[in-house]
Amino acid sequence: MSIRQATKSLQSRHNPLAETMFQLDVLNHPSTGASEFKSFTTSLREAGVNHLKPLKLDTLQVNVGRLCNQSCAHCHVDAGPDRTEIMTKAVLEYCLEAIDRFNIPTVDITGGAPELNPHFRWFVKECHELGCHIMDRCNLTIIVSNPKYADLPQFFAAHEIELMCSLPHYSSIRTDHQRGAGVFDDSIKALKMLNAVGYGKENSNLELNLIQNPSGAFLPGDQSGLELEFKRQLKRKYDIDFNRLYSITNLPINRFLEYLIESGNYESYMQTLIEAFNPATIDQLMCRNMISVGWNGYLYDCDFNQMLELKVASAKNHIRDFDEVALSERNIVVNQHCYGCTAGAGSSCGGNLI
Amino acid sequence: MNQKSYFQPEDLKKFGNITEFQEAMGTKFFDYYNEVFREGALTAREKALIALAVAHTVQCPYCIDAYTSDCLAKGSDEEQMMEAVHVSAAIRAGASLVNSVMMMNQVKQVAM
Numbered sequence: 001m002s003i004r005q006a007t008k009s010l011q012s013r014h015n016p017l018a019e020t021m022f023q024l025d026v027l028n029h030p031s032t033g034a035s036e037f038k039s040f041t042t043s044l045r046e047a048g049v050n051h052l053k054p055l056k057l058d059t060l061q062v063n064v065g066r067l068c069n070q071s072c073a074h075c076h077v078d079a080g081p082d083r084t085e086i087m088t089k090a091v092l093e094y095c096l097e098a099i100d101r102f103n104i105p106t107v108d109i110t111g112g113a114p115e116l117n118p119h120f121r122w123f124v125k126e127c128h129e130l131g132c133h134i135m136d137r138c139n140l141t142i143i144v145s146n147p148k149y150a151d152l153p154q155f156f157a158a159h160e161i162e163l164m165c166s167l168p169h170y171s172s173i174r175t176d177h178q179r180g181a182g183v184f185d186d187s188i189k190a191l192k193m194l195n196a197v198g199y200g201k202e203n204s205n206l207e208l209n210l211i212q213n214p215s216g217a218f219l220p221g222d223q224s225g226l227e228l229e230f231k232r233q234l235k236r237k238y239d240i241d242f243n244r245l246y247s248i249t250n251l252p253i254n255r256f257l258e259y260l261i262e263s264g265n266y267e268s269y270m271q272t273l274i275e276a277f278n279p280a281t282i283d284q285l286m287c288r289n290m291i292s293v294g295w296n297g298y299l300y301d302c303d304f305n306q307m308l309e310l311k312v313a314s315a316k317n318h319i320r321d322f323d324e325v326a327l328s329e330r331n332i333v334v335n336q337h338c339y340g341c342t343a344g345a346g347s348s349c350g351g352n353l354i
Numbered sequence: 355m356n357q358k359s360y361f362q363p364e365d366l367k368k369f370g371n372i373t374e375f376q377e378a379m380g381t382k383f384f385d386y387y388n389e390v391f392r393e394g395a396l397t398a399r400e401k402a403l404i405a406l407a408v409a410h411t412v413q414c415p416y417c418i419d420a421y422t423s424d425c426l427a428k429g430s431d432e433e434q435m436m437e438a439v440h441v442s443a444a445i446r447a448g449a450s451l452v453n454s455v456m457m458m459n460q461v462k463q464v465a466m
């Protein structure tokens with residue numbers, strides 16, 4: 001497997017930020033001398049929301065492991081080739097039971113590189129059998145990382161998977177700085193392979209979406225403007241087609257938090273997020289319609305809470321005890337990182353919220 | 355805060371406060387400003403690149419700070435941004451050099 005590293009995982013470097021309690025402490029206490037950040041719960045309260053409650057559950061987001069062939073500089077999962085946490089088949093079976101029993105319409109598979117989970121293809125086939133809509137958050141380079149993954153485009157197509165593929169920029173310099181040397185070129189090769197089987201092409205039902213996130217300490221620009229520019233540039237330079245572009249704000253978690261602190265941008269970035277708090281995003285927040293499952297089966301309100309080990313506020317917090325009714329009564333767990341999803345036009349795994 | 359510098363990056367965030375001393379004119383200015391930078395016949399990304407180039411011509415550190423971030427956010431990369439600054443520099447240099455035609459005319463007029 002070819003490995004693309006912009007950095008190594010915090011865990012392998014024994015960085016203090018690898019401890020989630022330490023990260024939460026950083027998020028809640030600005031460095032010496034600065035005034036306290038306004039708390040997210042205060043901002044919610046001022047917007048008339050005392051407790052953030054779930055709405056109708058429509059997505060089970062399954063993080064099948066932290067193993068990845070890349071080590072991106074901004075990764076909120078702290079994923080990489082040195083991570084060993086992988087969801088077992090037993091936990092995946094619990095996920096299937098929950099999807100089936102509660103008729104959850106969408107399963108959103110994420111990682112790490114989800115395709116590196118040895119049970120990935122089996123799980124996809126089972127989800128397909130259940131008739132649910134399948135999304136895969138693919139880093140693109142996995143497709144060209146080893147000949148055994150070269151048939152992934154055909155596999156994705158056969159199971160009508162909606163692809164959410166990471167590409168922070170249409171230029172190699174912006175992409176490789178964030179994701180590792182050579183990632184851009186490999187991503188272009190993979191996109192061409194996906195186009196070749198019909199993904200992203202006109203009159204095809206195979207959806208190829210790109211996920212763009214800023215490669216630095218700034219908020220994403222207007223999503224529709226970025227989509228137009230990505231389409232124009234990728235078509236012009238590489239004859240690549242795709243359906244939609246989704247912009248995701250970088251949340252100050254794990255390696256992006258490390259980058260912010262080391263580059264001296266942490267406080268100004270947090271302040272930017274706080275000042276951009278937009279109450280209009282609250283009704284659309286992804287945590288209100290989804291449950292996130294960790295590699296070991298524990299349940300979270302979103303993938304970001306998962307990385308901070310903030311489990312759902314419910315006695316039934318493991319996939320084997322999945323109970324939609326009990327979960328629907330919970331309060332969604334929030335903390336300072338949540339400002340990332342409420343800033344400006346809002347942000348979610350599906351891009352802008354408004 | 356560096357007391358020895360006239361330029362304070364924190365002041366950029368206070369730009370909106372100029373209405374404090376002249377509300378009517380300040381408000382009209384910001385309405386106009388926001389209208390100018392809206393998506394139009396030119397994209398918002400193209401306008402940000404023009405703003406970045408002009409910022410270098412007028413040598414406004416606040417504008418350079420603001421439009422560097424804005425260009426990145428709107429999807430421009432380093433190469434495009436530096437090309438925009440070169441456009442600005444080329445026009446500046448050209449503006450000097452084109453006037454040398456006058457110098458040349460004068461030389462030809464008065465010199466043997």
